[in-house]
Amino acid sequence: MKPPPGKSIVTVDVLKDKGYEPLAYRYLCLGAHYRTQLEFSYESMDSATKSLKNLRAQACGYLKEAGEKIAETQNSRTWKDKFTAAMQDDLNAPKALAVTWEALKSDLTAAEKVDFLRFADSILAIDVFKAPIEEKVDVPAEVVALLEQRQAARVAKDWAKSDALRNAIASAGYIVKDTPQGQQVTKK
Amino acid sequence: MQLYNTASHRKETFTPQNVQQVTMYCCGPTVYNFAHIGNLRTYIFEDLLARTIRLQYPLKHVMNVTDVGHLVSDADDGEDKMELGAAREGKSAWDIAKFYEEKFWQDYDALHCTRPTVISRATAHIPEMIALVKTLEEKGYTYRTSDGIYYDTSKFPRYDALVGHAHISGLQGGARVEMSDEKRNPTDFALWKFSPKDKKRQMQWDSPWGVGFPGWHIECSAMAMKYLGHTLDIHCGGIDHVTIHHTNEIAQSEAATGQKYCYRGCTQRQRL
Numbered sequence: 001m002k003p004p005p006g007k008s009i010v011t012v013d014v015l016k017d018k019g020y021e022p023l024a025y026r027y028l029c030l031g032a033h034y035r036t037q038l039e040f041s042y043e044s045m046d047s048a049t050k051s052l053k054n055l056r057a058q059a060c061g062y063l064k065e066a067g068e069k070i071a072e073t074q075n076s077r078t079w080k081d082k083f084t085a086a087m088q089d090d091l092n093a094p095k096a097l098a099v100t101w102e103a104l105k106s107d108l109t110a111a112e113k114v115d116f117l118r119f120a121d122s123i124l125a126i127d128v129f130k131a132p133i134e135e136k137v138d139v140p141a142e143v144v145a146l147l148e149q150r151q152a153a154r155v156a157k158d159w160a161k162s163d164a165l166r167n168a169i170a171s172a173g174y175i176v177k178d179t180p181q182g183q184q185v186t187k188k
Numbered sequence: 189m190q191l192y193n194t195a196s197h198r199k200e201t202f203t204p205q206n207v208q209q210v211t212m213y214c215c216g217p218t219v220y221n222f223a224h225i226g227n228l229r230t231y232i233f234e235d236l237l238a239r240t241i242r243l244q245y246p247l248k249h250v251m252n253v254t255d256v257g258h259l260v261s262d263a264d265d266g267e268d269k270m271e272l273g274a275a276r277e278g279k280s281a282w283d284i285a286k287f288y289e290e291k292f293w294q295d296y297d298a299l300h301c302t303r304p305t306v307i308s309r310a311t312a313h314i315p316e317m318i319a320l321v322k323t324l325e326e327k328g329y330t331y332r333t334s335d336g337i338y339y340d341t342s343k344f345p346r347y348d349a350l351v352g353h354a355h356i357s358g359l360q361g362g363a364r365v366e367m368s369d370e371k372r373n374p375t376d377f378a379l380w381k382f383s384p385k386d387k388k389r390q391m392q393w394d395s396p397w398g399v400g401f402p403g404w405h406i407e408c409s410a411m412a413m414k415y416l417g418h419t420l421d422i423h424c425g426g427i428d429h430v431t432i433h434h435t436n437e438i439a440q441s442e443a444a445t446g447q448k449y450c451y452r453g454c455t456q457r458q459r460l
Contacts, residue, residue, distance in 0.1 A: 009221075009222060009224040010224055010225050011222045011223065011224055011225065011295070012223075012225065012228065012294075012295040012298055012299070013222070013295075015225070022295070022298035022299050023298075023299070023300065025225060025228075025299065026232055026299050026300060029229050029232045029233070030232075030236075034233040034236075035192060038229065040225065040226075084240075084243060087236070087240045087243075088189040088190065088240060088243075089190050090190050090191055090192050090199050091191075091233070091236050091237055091240060093236055122239065123236065123239045123240060123243075125235070125239070125300035126300070127300075
């Protein structure tokens with residue numbers, strides 16, 4: 001079913017079609033107090049997406065570092081209380097979000113940060129522990145060719161050639177990693 | 189917890205009537221089209237409110253789904269948005285409601301908004317709406333015109349409480365709204381609209397006054413009070429609802445029950 005003709009409205013589906021995650025819109029809304037006007041633009045969606053990714057990357061890092069020993073401490077409680085105070089002050093979500101970023105920069109241990117983030121995300125609900133999705137890298141044809149040559153060199157156990165090709169790929173702006181699934185390439 | 193109260197125009201300490209259960213009513217979507225992200229911002233804010241309240245108290249959160257009776261103009265003119273959607277897409281009004289409501293919940297879930305405790309569809313509460321109009325009729329707040337049963341706002345002295353006297357007297361000067369010949373006051377609104385004589389509506393019901401459909405405002409009052417009692421702790425909605433929809437909800441509910449409708453006023457978001 002199509003929207004009515006002549007009027008282009010921005011819907012969740014429109015955001016998804018443009019490659020945005022719906023929760024990036026939630027993040028964007030969290031950054032403006034509910035009684036203020038929110039200026040919507042795709043630039044602001046880009047910046048919300050970037051912040052959300054950054055937040056998740058940090059959260060996932062601390063989760064890995066913390067391992068199994070996550071429990072509330074006096075310190076994590078203090079940060080939770082700061083967060084709650086912001087929300088209970090007429091739903092000051094921008095402040096609560098700022099408290100979240102400050103907590104990440106604070107001297108809390110990784111386990112305490114995870115404990116705080118679990119609580120914060122029970123209100124923010126932006127999936128802070130969602131592992132960032134590997135970005136699909138658009139690799140130019142010449143780099144694809146180098147990757148294929150390198151793959152062949154590795155099969156032939158020609159390590160010197162393999163390393164030379166790695167350097168050639170690097171000077172083209174890409175980093176190649178060898179994984180059990182084969183070569184993985186990311187942008188420098 | 190501090191919350192802004194639209195009625196008092198300031199932040200106030202929020203204390204529920206009953207700490208065992210906070211009651212919150214939210215104006216839900218009119219399901220005749222896709223929700224745009226500005227509509228959805230309201231539900232994100234209401235979800236933040238619900239989650240924050242739940243840190244302290246159990247919460248009963250009711251949201252309606254308007255699937256009949258919301259006219260193109262808030263002032264009881266124009267076509268029903270549902271019937272308009274049906275004509276636009278060559279489907280029945282019932283199919284339009286079903287399709288766009290499903291779509292609405294998909295978007296709502298995608299934004300991680302917590303589902304309300306009660307979801308109430310207007311078309312499933314016609315008897316409650318008729319009963320409320322009857323009460324208002326018995327108490328002398330209504331009059332009949334050729335197209336429906338109307339609420340006489342001049343009989344409710346506190347009508348201007350939410351939006352202020354200046355706004356209402358501006359309306360009374362006739363500056364903002366063209367008044368239909370039969371309305372007694374520019375701010376009067378339809379409680380029950382008759383089906384047009386020349387055209388069969390897809391959504392219509394029998395009533396003591398004739399075949400027709402409920403006014404948009406009576407829908408919310410009837411459903412809110414059915415699930416949450418005469419006095420709600422919090423009533424939420426978009427800022428575009430303050431001047432007409434919420435003002436009318438308060439007028440008809442308080443006239444019917446003699447009790448305060450919103451214990452702690454209404455919280456609103458700014459328009460996107």
